[in-house]
Amino acid sequence: MVLSGELQYSKEHKIIKDDDLAVREVENIFADILDRVKLLDPANSRKWFEKLTVFHFDGGSLVIGCPDEETVQFLHDNCRSSFTRAAQHITDHLVTVDFNVDNFESTPRPTQRPGRGPKLHPDYTFDNFVVGPSNRLAHASCIAVSQSPGNTYNPLFLYGNSGLGKTHLLHAVCYQARQGSDSEVIQFLSCEDFINRFIRAIEKGNLPGFQSQFRTVDMLVIDDVQFLREREQSQEEFFHTFNALYNNGKQIILSADSPPGKIPSLEERLISRFNWGLVTRIDPPSYETRIAIVQKKAHLRGLDISDEIAEYVARKVHANIRELEGALTTIYAVSTTTGKEITMELARTALEGQLKAAARHISITDIIEVVTGHFDVRLADLQSKKRSQSITEPRQICMYLARNLTKHSLEEIGGHLGGRDHTTVMYACNKITLAKDADPQMHSLLGELTKQITQPSKA
Numbered sequence: 001m002v003l004s005g006e007l008q009y010s011k012e013h014k015i016i017k018d019d020d021l022a023v024r025e026v027e028n029i030f031a032d033i034l035d036r037v038k039l040l041d042p043a044n045s046r047k048w049f050e051k052l053t054v055f056h057f058d059g060g061s062l063v064i065g066c067p068d069e070e071t072v073q074f075l076h077d078n079c080r081s082s083f084t085r086a087a088q089h090i091t092d093h094l095v096t097v098d099f100n101v102d103n104f105e106s107t108p109r110p111t112q113r114p115g116r117g118p119k120l121h122p123d124y125t126f127d128n129f130v131v132g133p134s135n136r137l138a139h140a141s142c143i144a145v146s147q148s149p150g151n152t153y154n155p156l157f158l159y160g161n162s163g164l165g166k167t168h169l170l171h172a173v174c175y176q177a178r179q180g181s182d183s184e185v186i187q188f189l190s191c192e193d194f195i196n197r198f199i200r201a202i203e204k205g206n207l208p209g210f211q212s213q214f215r216t217v218d219m220l221v222i223d224d225v226q227f228l229r230e231r232e233q234s235q236e237e238f239f240h241t242f243n244a245l246y247n248n249g250k251q252i253i254l255s256a257d258s259p260p261g262k263i264p265s266l267e268e269r270l271i272s273r274f275n276w277g278l279v280t281r282i283d284p285p286s287y288e289t290r291i292a293i294v295q296k297k298a299h300l301r302g303l304d305i306s307d308e309i310a311e312y313v314a315r316k317v318h319a320n321i322r323e324l325e326g327a328l329t330t331i332y333a334v335s336t337t338t339g340k341e342i343t344m345e346l347a348r349t350a351l352e353g354q355l356k357a358a359a360r361h362i363s364i365t366d367i368i369e370v371v372t373g374h375f376d377v378r379l380a381d382l383q384s385k386k387r388s389q390s391i392t393e394p395r396q397i398c399m400y401l402a403r404n405l406t407k408h409s410l411e412e413i414g415g416h417l418g419g420r421d422h423t424t425v426m427y428a429c430n431k432i433t434l435a436k437d438a439d440p441q442m443h444s445l446l447g448e449l450t451k452q453i454t455q456p457s458k459a
């Protein structure tokens with residue numbers, strides 16, 4: 001820990017001079033900050049936060065020490081604002097928060113290649129993946145590929161509905177492959193990212209740069225390749241990328257929401273290539289697997305929940321593991337905000353409140369009202385042909401919320417928003433879903449809007 005200059009405050013805002021005392025005091029402050037973060041953002045709180053250290057702390061800046069680069073990335077992307085708010089609340093000062101690798105064992109990990117490796121989520125490892133009949137084959141093939149890239153199943157193609165663990169497994173493969181070999185160059189990205197980078201390369205006249213970036217890797221992992229549909233030029237480019245890698249024995253791993261042959265308007269030559277290796281499906285998890293997942297996720301957050309509660313949650317939510325996690329987060333949030341232990345009664349109240357809110361009849365007008373109010377735009381703008389970012393984003397958010405909070409069809413939703421057709425609505429929903437997963441700010445904005453729509457009295 002570096003205490004730069006004189007420590008300026010303690011919890012009671014006393015000036016501290018004694019060094020030992022200062023260190024202890026900082027540790028106490030930091031423990032309070034961590035407690036506060038739990039309250040502010042239960043969804044992103046993890047048990048391993050306990051292992052974080054204070055790397056540097058002075059009057060205006062707190063740098064938190066993390067065990068590795070992935071942790072730094074995760075905290076930076078998901079938790080920076082809650083840590084900042086917590087630090088400001090506890091110290092009563094304007095504090096900026098940053099994260100840094102703290103090599104407590106003083107041997108820097110040789111695998112660290114800051115800025116070069118793919119962004120990986122520290123939760124998405126094989127250790128944290130619960131294996132059951134619904135995903136056994138997918139899991140086993142991912143393990144095989146990560147141990148010997150390019151030599152077993154190539155390409156490996158995972159498919160299944162949203163929220164069943166495809167992205168989690170792709171991250172886990174990259175982790176494992178990177179542990180196995182430091183020199184391995186891994187490119188991991190979403191299909192949208194691939195398409196956007198391709199478009200940008202064309203615009204900048206730098207296609208060769210793009211091509212060399214993708215055709216020289218050891219492992220190319222692309223998530224959600226169904227977004228290649230109707231993208232003829234991107235498909236063409238991807239076809240050549242695929243061939244270059246495949247012919248050099250490099251590993252290709254893909255995921256999608258449906259099997260290759262069912263992705264609309266995907267070129268025949270890509271379909272056949274995607275089928276060359278192993279195509280494996282992930283199914284919705286069984287009741288037993290769901291219980292194990294709830295327990296695993298609770299453990300990750302440092303929660304102790306009884307079997308009875310895990311069974312209750314697993315019974316309530318079945319189709320989608322993301323929702324299973326959401327249910328657990330709700331329970332955790334109610335427990336931390338009320339300071340009550342997680343009992344069966346608390347779990348029931350927490351989830352039933354959530355289910356009731358969802359069941360309440362919500363109209364598209366309710367949604368439009370909240371969204372236009374938040375963004376300060378007019379309904380007429382949302383219904384107009386305007387395509388500026390300041391209008392399209394609220395419009396797409398309305399579509400997404402209407403799709404998730406009402407029972408209206410895509411056509412009906414499009415009808416309310418200027419007579420747009422169902423593909424436009426579907427595109428908007430996908431786009432916002434991806435943005436929600438990738439961007440914590442979008443995630444919390446959607447949560448806030450949903451709260452205002454479902455609990456209008458509190459708005």
Ligand code: ADP
Pocket residue numbers: 123124128129130131135160161162163164165166167168169293296321322325
């Ligand atoms: P997909 O990419 O298929 O839409 P994700 O990989 O994003 O789904 O998974 C959604 C959430 O569910 C993630 O938080 C992930 O960790 C979790 N999850 C999915 N399957 C499992 C599993 N078998 N064990 C533990 N967590 C899982």
Ligand code: MG
Pocket residue numbers: 163166167168223
């Ligand atoms: Mg995914």
